[in-house]
Amino acid sequence: MSEIVTRSATSSSVARAFELLDLVAAAPDGIALGQLAAAVPTAKSTTHRYVMTLLDLGALRRDARGRLTLGLKLVELAGALLDGDDLHAAADPVLHELVAQTGETVHLGIPSDGHVVYVAKVESPQSVRLVSRVGARVALHCSAMGKALMARMGEESLDAALAHPRTSRTVHTIVDETAMRAELEKVRVAGVAIDDEENELGVRCLGAVIVDPRAGSLGAISVSAPAARMSHERCAEVAPAVISAAEEIARRLGRPIPRSHEES
Amino acid sequence: MSEIVTRSATSSSVARAFELLDLVAAAPDGIALGQLAAAVPTAKSTTHRYVMTLLDLGALRRDARGRLTLGLKLVELAGALLDGDDLHAAADPVLHELVAQTGETVHLGIPSDGHVVYVAKVESPQSVRLVSRVGARVALHCSAMGKALMARMGEESLDAALAHPRTSRTVHTIVDETAMRAELEKVRVAGVAIDDEENELGVRCLGAVIVDPRAGSLGAISVSAPAARMSHERCAEVAPAVISAAEEIARRLGRPIPRSHEES
DNA sequence: GAAGCCCGTTCGGATTATTCGTACAGGAGA
DNA sequence: TCTCCTGTACGAATAATCCGAACGGGCTTC
Numbered sequence: 280m281s282e283i284v285t286r287s288a289t290s291s292s293v294a295r296a297f298e299l300l301d302l303v304a305a306a307p308d309g310i311a312l313g314q315l316a317a318a319v320p321t322a323k324s325t326t327h328r329y330v331m332t333l334l335d336l337g338a339l340r341r342d343a344r345g346r347l348t349l350g351l352k353l354v355e356l357a358g359a360l361l362d363g364d365d366l367h368a369a370a371d372p373v374l375h376e377l378v379a380q381t382g383e384t385v386h387l388g389i390p391s392d393g394h395v396v397y398v399a400k401v402e403s404p405q406s407v408r409l410v411s412r413v414g415a416r417v418a419l420h421c422s423a424m425g426k427a428l429m430a431r432m433g434e435e436s437l438d439a440a441l442a443h444p445r446t447s448r449t450v451h452t453i454v455d456e457t458a459m460r461a462e463l464e465k466v467r468v469a470g471v472a473i474d475d476e477e478n479e480l481g482v483r484c485l486g487a488v489i490v491d492p493r494a495g496s497l498g499a500i501s502v503s504a505p506a507a508r509m510s511h512e513r514c515a516e517v518a519p520a521v522i523s524a525a526e527e528i529a530r531r532l533g534r535p536i537p538r539s540h541e542e543s
Numbered sequence: 544m545s546e547i548v549t550r551s552a553t554s555s556s557v558a559r560a561f562e563l564l565d566l567v568a569a570a571p572d573g574i575a576l577g578q579l580a581a582a583v584p585t586a587k588s589t590t591h592r593y594v595m596t597l598l599d600l601g602a603l604r605r606d607a608r609g610r611l612t613l614g615l616k617l618v619e620l621a622g623a624l625l626d627g628d629d630l631h632a633a634a635d636p637v638l639h640e641l642v643a644q645t646g647e648t649v650h651l652g653i654p655s656d657g658h659v660v661y662v663a664k665v666e667s668p669q670s671v672r673l674v675s676r677v678g679a680r681v682a683l684h685c686s687a688m689g690k691a692l693m694a695r696m697g698e699e700s701l702d703a704a705l706a707h708p709r710t711s712r713t714v715h716t717i718v719d720e721t722a723m724r725a726e727l728e729k730v731r732v733a734g735v736a737i738d739d740e741e742n743e744l745g746v747r748c749l750g751a752v753i754v755d756p757r758a759g760s761l762g763a764i765s766v767s768a769p770a771a772r773m774s775h776e777r778c779a780e781v782a783p784a785v786i787s788a789a790e791e792i793a794r795r796l797g798r799p800i801p802r803s804h805e806e807s
Numbered sequence: 808g809a810a811g812c813c814c815g816t817t818c819g820g821a822t823t824a825t826t827c828g829t830a831c832a833g834g835a836g837a
Numbered sequence: 838t839c840t841c842c843t844g845t846a847c848g849a850a851t852a853a854t855c856c857g858a859a860c861g862g863g864c865t866t867c
Contacts, residue, residue, distance in 0.1 A: 288817090289596040291853070292556035292825075297600045297616070304623035312844060322827045327845070332553040336561045337656060343758040345843085349624035351653060351660040352561070357621035358661075358678015359568035360613035389615060392601060396615040397622075414622015494607040552846090555824070556854075576815060586856045591816070609814085 295319070299329055300338060300349065309346030357414070366489070366497050367399055369531040374401045374500065377524045381517050383504040384409055388417075388424040393440060395424045395499065409482060409503050417478065420445040420459060421452045423486025424499035426472035430463045431488050431496050437463075451477045471518045476506060483509040485518055487525035491532060500525050559583070560593055564602060564613065573610030621678070630753070630761050631663055633795040638665045638764065641788045645781050647768040648673055652681075652688040657704060659688045659763065673746060673767050681742065684709040684723060685716045687750025688763035690736035694727045695752050695760050701727075715741045735782045740770055747773040749782055751789035755796060764789050 302318050303310055310318075316326035330347065333339040337352030361367050367387065374385045378401045387399035394416045419425030419440055429440055445454040453459050466472040474484040486501040502521055509517075566582050567574055574582075580590035594611065597603040601616030625631050631651065638649045642665045651663035658680045683689030683704055693704055709718040717723050730736040738748040750765040766785055773781075 288592050289599055290556060290560070290592055292554055293560040293593060293596045294600065296554070296557040296560065297602065300620055304620055304627075307627040311842090313842075323844090324828080324846080325826055328552050328554055328825085329557065331845095332557045335553055336558065338561065340655070343755070343761075348627075349620055351624075351655040351662070353617060353620045353624055354660060354662055354678045355680060356564055356568055356613055356617045356678070358676050360615075360617055362676045362678075363568075363571040363612075391604070391615040396618060398615070398618055412622050412626045414618045414620070414626075416619060491607070552825095575813085577813065587815085588817080588857080589855055592854085595816095 295321070296329055296333060296338075299326070299333065300353075303339060303347055303349055309342050309344070309348045311346055315347065361398060364398070365532060366528070370399060370489075370498075370500065370528045373524050373528050373531070374399060377401075377500070377502065377520060378403060380520050381502050381504075383502050383509070383517075384411075386411065386424070386501045386503065387498060388422075388501065389498045390419075390428050390496065391416075393443060394418060395422060395428065398498075403504070405508075409505075411503070418446070418448075420454075421448045421474065421478040423472045423474035423484035423501045423503075424488075425486075426463065426466055426474070427486040427488040427499045427501075428496055429459075430466035430472060431490065448478050449476055449480050451475055451480075453477060469518070470522050473514055474501075481506050483514065485514060485521045487521045489525050489528050489532075491529060497529075497532070500528070559585070560597060560602075563590070563593055563597065564617075567603060567611055567613055573606050573608070573612045575610055579611065625662060628662070629796060630792070634663060634753075634762075634764065634792045637788050637792050637795070638663060641665075641764070641766065641784060642667060644784050645766050645768075647766050647773070647781075648675075650675065650688070650765045650767065651762060652686075652765065653762045654683075654692050654760065655680075657707060658682060659686060659692065662762075667768070669772075673769075675767070682710070682712075684718075685712045685738065685742040687736045687738035687748035687765045687767075688752075689750075690727065690730055690738070691750040691752040691763045691765075692760055693723075694730035694736060695754065712742050713740055713744050715739055715744075717741060733782070734786050737778055738765075745770050747778065749778060749785045751785045753789050753792050753796075755793060761793075761796070764792070 298319065299315060302315060312327060312330055313323060315330065316323040319326060330339060333350070334341070337350045337355075339347050340350040342348045366389070370387045374387060377385050382403060382405060384403040385401045386397050388395040388397050395418075397411060397413050397415045397417070400411060400413050417425060419429055429437060432440065441456050441459060445452070445459070447454050453462055470487065472486045474482075474486065476483060478484075482503060483506045484501045484503040486499050488499045489497045491497050500521065502517060562583065563579060566579060576591060576594055577587060579594065580587040583590060594603060597614070598605070601614045601619075603611050604614040606612045630653070634651045638651060641649050646667060646669060648667040649665045650661050652659040652661050659682075661675065661677050661679050661681075664675060664677050681689065683693055693701060696704065705720050705723060709716070709723070711718050717726055734751065736750045738746075738750065740747060742748075746767060747770045748765045748767040750763050752763045753761045755761050764785065766781060
């Protein structure tokens with residue numbers, strides 16, 4: 280019973296604040312204070328104090344109807360993150376070039392907590408738009424970027440990643456562990472991962488990992504297209520462009536830092 | 544002396560957490576825990592607890608060198624905000640069309656706390672890129688969007704906005720209050736605001752406000768271009784397109800909500 | 808090699824801010 | 838009018854926070 284429960288002491292107030300932000304984020308049309316307090320659950324007066332604080336900070340705002348919505352402070356912080364991120368800066372021109380080469384939508388993703396978070400998106404000039412957005416989280420096992428990242432993982436990291444149960448998103452989603460290990464071996468050989476309608480029916484993606492020789496996998500890129508436009512033959516054609524784009528990003532990262540600095 | 548100082552009780556913990564995030568955001572190359580503690584200033588152990596919490600939540604992360612950087616949780620929240628924002632959704636196709644019409648970079652901004660925050664940006668296909676990013680804050684008095692918003696303000700709101708001192712960004716920045724009121728009158732007559740190198744030398748912008756008849760000004764759009772490409776004559780030519788684009792966005796907002804909902 | 812420095816981390820007690828229940832005012836709908 | 842919801846305010850008991858000090862590890866400097 281005398282187990283050490285110190286748990287490295289996290290601040291419950293801050294955790295609760297972000298829990299509130301998550302709840303607000305999950306309510307597309309905003310939410311009322313009382314509903315928030317009931318969802319946490321916490322006393323209404325306590326929730327009120329948090330909400331007032333977050334409103335002051337700009338992390339929350341009230342919409343026209345007075346309901347609570349996420350605030351622009353979050354956009355400012357995310358913008359500062361993306362602007363200062365070397366990976367983002369190095370990838371941006373390469374992503375545009377890849378869109379020009381393939382004519383399809385391109386994403387840049389960063390691994391985070393067993394998922395991949397989209398941090399950049401360059402739209403295809405073609406009319407059919409895919410439903411995705413910067414800031415979206417996708418699982419590792421059913422995305423091209425995720426499989427490309429897993430293929431380069433070390434033993435223990437991969438075991439940990441595969442320990443989580445894989446939810447079946449479509450008929451083609453690979454849930455079996457042995458099948459996934461075989462798939463990852465194919466990815467290692469090919470240098471690209473193919474999401475063959477495993478995350479969403481009618482959408483195929485090619486993903487390649489951005490490798491820093493010192494720090495390992497920094498992120499991944501992917502090309503996404505409707506399956507009607509992206510046949511298996513076309514996948515094979517596009518693959519080299521994806522691989523070389525990922526390598527080009529890694530190459531640019533090697534150079535000092537080509538940001539908005541004056542050269543000494 | 545017995546003044547009521549209740550101050551509506553904001554949570555100091557949450558405020559401090561966001562203060563830390565701001566400090567991290569201000570350090571482009573990351574920051575160390577000790578430097579953070581010194582900057583707040585707070586005891587290192589206290590800062591450590593906040594940092595651990597924010598790391599757990601994904602609001603902070605450690606880069607390859609172990610320094611603290613903003614975390615992807617912020618990108619997720621900002622993405623949820625922008626994805627669920629009706630204004631953003633309604634404006635997006637219109638912004639692309641405006642870029643196609645003008646060939647210049649277009650922004651969507653939302654007023655927040657006496658500033659304008661960029662929430663969308665559609666890049667010009669032309670090579671000269673402007674330095675701006677989603678999430679950036681610009682002052683009201685020296686931006687086309689800001690002046691367009693002020694021109695539609697009520698008496699007391701405008702007085703409050705003009706009460707703040709205006710910093711001079713370039714030689715053309717309007718700092719005098721009388722001059723600004725005259726400028727806003729011109730904006731009201733023209734229907735567009737022109738930033739004539741008032742925020743940055745060599746950059747001209749046209750801004751128009753998005754007006755909801757019920758809720759007032761919801762935001763503004765702007766077209767930005769190098770002054771070399773955007774002469775005063777061209778401003779006059781482009782102005783109608785900017786105005787009608789802003790009106791079109793307002794019109795689309797009037798309709799129920801064209802989001803990914805099934806109609807009942 | 809050793810001193811020094813800064814890194815991140817842990818612990819415990821005094822202080823502080825937080826928490827909760829309750830209570831009040833206003834608007835919407837029945 | 839009555840009810841139910843909204844958001845807001847106060848006060849006392851509680852629980853979390855805060856600080857200082859101390860430790861081990863990696864790095865440069867002398």
